[in-house]
Amino acid sequence: MEVVGIFENLETAGHAVKDLIRAHVQEEDITSLTAVPYPEGVLVHEKDTRSHLQWFALGGGIAGALTGFGLAAGTAWLYPLFTGDKPIVSLFPVGIITYEFTMLFAILGTVFGMFIEMGLPGFLFRVQAPEVTEGMVGISVLCATADERGRIRELLLKAGATRVRTGGVRK
Amino acid sequence: MTERQESKQSVKEMNAAMLSSMEAPSRGWLVLAAALGAVVGWGAYAWGLQLVNGLGVAGINRPVMWGFYIINFVFWVGMSHSGTMVSAILRLTNANWRRPILRGAEAMTVFTITVAAMFPLIHLGRSWKLHYFIPFPNTLGLWPNFRSPLLWDIMAINTYIIGSSLFLYLGMLPDLAVVRDRKQGLAKTIYSILAMGWRGTAREWRVYHKASTLMAALIIPVAVSVHSIVSWDFAMTLVPGWHSTIFAPYFVIGAIFSGIAAVVTLILILRRAFQLEEFLTPGHMDNMGKVLLVVSLLWSYFYFAEVLTTWYGHKPIEWAVFTFTGDAYGFLLGLMVVGNTCITIPALCFRRVRRSGPAMLFISIFVNIGMFTERFLIVVPPLAHRNVPFMWGTYAPTWVELSITAAAFAGFGLLYVLFSRFMPIVAISDVHEGEALRSHHRLGRRTVSTMTEEG
Numbered sequence: 166m167e168v169v170g171i172f173e174n175l176e177t178a179g180h181a182v183k184d185l186i187r188a189h190v191q192e193e194d195i196t197s198l199t200a201v202p203y204p205e206g207v208l209v210h211e212k213d214t215r216s217h218l219q220w221f222a223l224g225g226g227i228a229g230a231l232t233g234f235g236l237a238a239g240t241a242w243l244y245p246l247f248t249g250d251k252p253i254v255s256l257f258p259v260g261i262i263t264y265e266f267t268m269l270f271a272i273l274g275t276v277f278g279m280f281i282e283m284g285l286p287g288f289l290f291r292v293q294a295p296e297v298t299e300g301m302v303g304i305s306v307l308c309a310t311a312d313e314r315g316r317i318r319e320l321l322l323k324a325g326a327t328r329v330r331t332g333g334v335r336k
Numbered sequence: 337m338t339e340r341q342e343s344k345q346s347v348k349e350m351n352a353a354m355l356s357s358m359e360a361p362s363r364g365w366l367v368l369a370a371a372l373g374a375v376v377g378w379g380a381y382a383w384g385l386q387l388v389n390g391l392g393v394a395g396i397n398r399p400v401m402w403g404f405y406i407i408n409f410v411f412w413v414g415m416s417h418s419g420t421m422v423s424a425i426l427r428l429t430n431a432n433w434r435r436p437i438l439r440g441a442e443a444m445t446v447f448t449i450t451v452a453a454m455f456p457l458i459h460l461g462r463s464w465k466l467h468y469f470i471p472f473p474n475t476l477g478l479w480p481n482f483r484s485p486l487l488w489d490i491m492a493i494n495t496y497i498i499g500s501s502l503f504l505y506l507g508m509l510p511d512l513a514v515v516r517d518r519k520q521g522l523a524k525t526i527y528s529i530l531a532m533g534w535r536g537t538a539r540e541w542r543v544y545h546k547a548s549t550l551m552a553a554l555i556i557p558v559a560v561s562v563h564s565i566v567s568w569d570f571a572m573t574l575v576p577g578w579h580s581t582i583f584a585p586y587f588v589i590g591a592i593f594s595g596i597a598a599v600v601t602l603i604l605i606l607r608r609a610f611q612l613e614e615f616l617t618p619g620h621m622d623n624m625g626k627v628l629l630v631v632s633l634l635w636s637y638f639y640f641a642e643v644l645t646t647w648y649g650h651k652p653i654e655w656a657v658f659t660f661t662g663d664a665y666g667f668l669l670g671l672m673v674v675g676n677t678c679i680t681i682p683a684l685c686f687r688r689v690r691r692s693g694p695a696m697l698f699i700s701i702f703v704n705i706g707m708f709t710e711r712f713l714i715v716v717p718p719l720a721h722r723n724v725p726f727m728w729g730t731y732a733p734t735w736v737e738l739s740i741t742a743a744a745f746a747g748f749g750l751l752y753v754l755f756s757r758f759m760p761i762v763a764i765s766d767v768h769e770g771e772a773l774r775s776h777h778r779l780g781r782r783t784v785s786t787m788t789e790e791g
Contacts, residue, residue, distance in 0.1 A: 222550055261561075
């Protein structure tokens, strides 16, 4: 279950996070919902900031290079055109096609990896807070039980939340 | 009203101002869209006529077999260059003034490259034979010949279209969530799907920033490769005037030049049409003017280097093309040099000119007239005056080619008009981020604006 408190501004939201931590809420269960990105630690500290995005890009690039090479060189081998003493697999054209496919697949890999790491698309079980895009700040807390949800709700309201939304599971 | 409420109000108001283009269409918008649609329709009719009657309705003929369609292709590919590339460079260098212009520039790339991709199809004549480009064994048992630069073009343009579209979409993701939260009914459902459930969590923002940076770094080499390959369509031949080692960087610089000019033109039009003066300020024009000045200098340098080495070497076969261009197309040559160098460089040295909307609009349009002329002079004179005198000839476009060219401009305009109606034309989250990081500090007797930056 997820509880999202909506706050008027950054300062109140920051204080609310401190209050939650003081009330023994695990910091990894807290995240912020904002209309703009803030530097790490302004609202919450992410425990796990590792990213594998570059590996998705690299993986995509390698797959693209193999595809491009396979397409350009492979088809030349399969359907050889003998022209004088020129090689069947021409280095520069194959290089260019390989390059284009490498870049294309690296881009696709990056976008794919981005959605995987963000956990998107995520239409279900996520509390949407439309106030956030209008400049409010959301503080989201994951709760295991209904009792805990009630306690968090109280804490958020006490910390100055103008509204509290509850819902399914935050991914 | 408290300071906090004022700040909330301003975010709401800023959103409303930046999304003003998405409100119910005005009569002016409808008239403009209909007029552009009519020109596109006329162009489609002209193309249809060509499909039925063959390429004979166009002005291309021996020896000039590449005419307005290829000129348009090179021109539109060039224009597509700067949108994504400028956006990517500004993102990578973290230039804060970039924020309001990103979206307009990125959208321009996607639409110009789409228009560009139409021209090889039109130039084919028998456009229904397009599938011969697709890498699968066709009915004749042939595979596409990857040794041809035309095939490299197909691959590069497809990569660029896909990459630029994803780059545009990625940048729009948080803004689509803003639109989603302001809409109701079916529109809300559509924007919800497009926004993919974006909520703006700390994790989403962190990954988003990393992905944007990575994409920016990946898209720049693709952009460079696209126009290099377009130049190799020419340079790989042994045609005098085309077979030149400098062609790839010269084309890339020319592409950036016309693209930046087009971004300036579009920004000025959007600024006026949707009352975005608050976000697209004279400061942005000033910065874009400086970039345009630098690229104009670079383009002039490349052109000078190309002419100088040909003139100094004085190989008759090469120099004949230059003298022929000067004799037969002197006016166009003058127009190109005036548009790209003589007016642009001196004018953009002045801050007052760079900050003036009308002056920048004039210069940016004139640059693209110059660049279209340059494309004409690259394509036509070398073909019209090749090394065998009995094959010399001339070329003039017919109404079919002119109609299709007009339709291309109208089609680009229509795509842009539709985009501005259905998608956020200003990068909302980027602008908000800029505002959130900006603060005012007292320094001696003045209050100065500063930007917060993470070390």
